[in-house]
Amino acid sequence: MSTEKLTLHYAPRSRASATRALLDELGAPHELNVLNIRAREQKSPAYLAINPFGKVPALSHGDAVLTESIAIALYLGDLFPAAGLTPMPGDPRRGAYLRWMVFYAASFEPALSDRMYGHVPPANESSYGTFDQVIEALADQLARAPYILGEDITVADIQWGASLQWALEFKAIPDRPVFRDYAARVTARPSFQRLFEDEARLDAEHEAAAA
Template sequence: MKLYYWPKTRAFRALWMLEEIGAPYELVRVNIRAGEQGAHGFYHVNPMTKLPALDDNGVQVSESGAVLLYLADRFPAAKLGAALDDPLRGRFLQWLFFTPGCFEPAMAEKMVGSAGNTFSFGWGDFDRVRHAVEGALEEGEWLLGERFTAADLLLAGTLQIAFMAKLLEPKGRIGDYVERAVSRDAHVRAVAVEQRELAALKH
């Protein structure tokens, strides 16, 4: 398993997921500061020239949500997804698609101060997505209730970015949710890998 990776990018989501799964993987560094993501070889892995991207013995997947869904289905024993016959499969997919399809566009819109179009845009606006998250967390510790999944990993990691960008305060139900997620052993291990990679760049 190869993860195309660079520190301080969205590739951290896939790194965290791989640590949750416990499958062996290799980091393939793509130096986005030097423009390596635009190289011909990587363009064929991800034509959007973004991270993360994954190569599983020749099966190539890009886009964060797709990578996490692929890994959840590929390693069902890790219980980070929902099987096709699981009644929670629909909810799992809904929330997995929610982060890149609704939360991130609403974040970007708020960061640049765009008035947006709450009628035409699928995400409505930032307040709407925030209320959606808060509503989901009224029903349990995680988006699927008592079960942590890749959808939580993706959303919690993105909420951390929202906290850093001062779009949200890390408090209340959402703050507690993120704290639970980042306290997981796999997240701690992924952070250690990231710190190791960052330290290697300084030498």
């Protein structure tokens, strides 16, 4: 385990929520730098020096700074293998783990974003084919076992579970039992319950402060 300090640059009810749940699941000692997105604190000069895109999450680890949720999740999973959630090199699931993590960032998110904003690129020119292909591939994988890589939960599920719960809530994916059951299974965990409780409080505080 690393001894350098971890700081998660975080805002409630954002992509940083999955990262916060993951830190909890990994038992990773960390500090939070809580940003009020409603008050645009993510665009302050101090934060832009950490992430020039002015977005969360970002992770500071000693002198290193990471951005991009998936890079951060992979990094943390490798940093805390003792939690038993990371298919490390040598584990037969490692390839599938990397595949489904990168698929999330490289195909799933762009497919959802294109769909939400009415952009339909030609299938042979988009990085993901079509929205329907992405949805069917994911549904097919999740129908095989309780978790995306099989019988055991991994770092990948913390990411996908949080995201599918959000995507269902915002009707960004079809409302199918395979997605609903999976998201419910993952977010029923104590780490998510603790997160949701604290985020309700934080979000109300942020709303009041930004008003």
